[in-house]
Amino acid sequence: MTAHTTERFEIVLNTQAGQLTTAVDVPTGFVPIAAIVPLMRRLGEEAQALEEARTTEAGRPRSCHKGCAACCRMMVPLSPPEAFELRELVRSFPTERQEHIAARMAQAKSSLLSHGLWYQLLELGESSQPPNDDELEPVNRKYYALRIPCPFLEDEVCSIYDERPAACRELLVTSPAQQCEDFVNNHVELIQAPVRIGSTLGLLWGELTKTPAKLIPLPMALDWAERHQTENRSAWRGTMLLDQALDKIWRLLSQALQKRVDEPIS
C-alpha cells in the first residue's frame, strides 16, 4: 500500500463509557476510502477499552481468549470500505494462501446455498434499503445455526487478527467462554461497544456514494468488493473522510444517548 503524508489530529469523544481523548494520523492527500479503515478501527478499539475497563472494575472482566472462537461462526457484517480493504489484504497474500482462502470461501458459499441462505445474504449486500435489525435477526439466527467457520479461522485462531473486521473487535463477552457455544439458548453477557465502527463506515460510504448504508456478510465480501471495484476508484481527502466519519460517530453516539434517556426506568 502507498505511504501517504499524514497529519496528527487530537480527537475527543464523549461515549457512554466515558471521554475518549486520542490522536490519529490522517492522510492529508486524496486517498481511497479503505485508507481510513485502520485508524477508524483503532478509534473503536480505544473506545471499547474504556468500556472494558468499566466492566472489569465492576468485577466482570472479559472472558474472551485466544482459541475460543464460537463467535467466528456467526455472521460477520462488513461495511463497504472494510470489504475493499479485505480484498486488498487478500490480494497481498502469496498465491497459495489466496487459493486456500478462495477454497474456504467456496465451502462457506456451498453450505449457505444448500441451506437457502446465500441469496438472502446477497440481497443484504446489494439492498437499496439500509439494514433493518428486525430483518437481520432471523437471518443471523439461521446463519449461526449452521456453525459455518469463518474462512479466515485456522485451528480456532483468526489468521488475519490484526486486520480483522470491526464487528469481530466489537464482540466481547464477560460471561464464561463456554456459554458462547450456544449464543441463542445460553445467557451471554456482552461488553457493549461504545462506538460501532462498521456502522460508521457504512453510513460514511452511503453518504459519499449517495447509496443506502450496507452491511456485507463476510463470506461474500471479496466477491462484493470485486463487483464494486469501479466505485472504489474514487478518492477523497483523508482529512475530509475523518471529519465526515466523526460526524457519523457523533450522530450514532447521540442516538444511543437518546435511546437510553427514552428507556423506561425499571
Ligand code: SF4
Ligand atoms: S475475521 Fe477473524 S475474528 Fe473475525 S470471524 Fe473471521 S476468524 Fe473470527
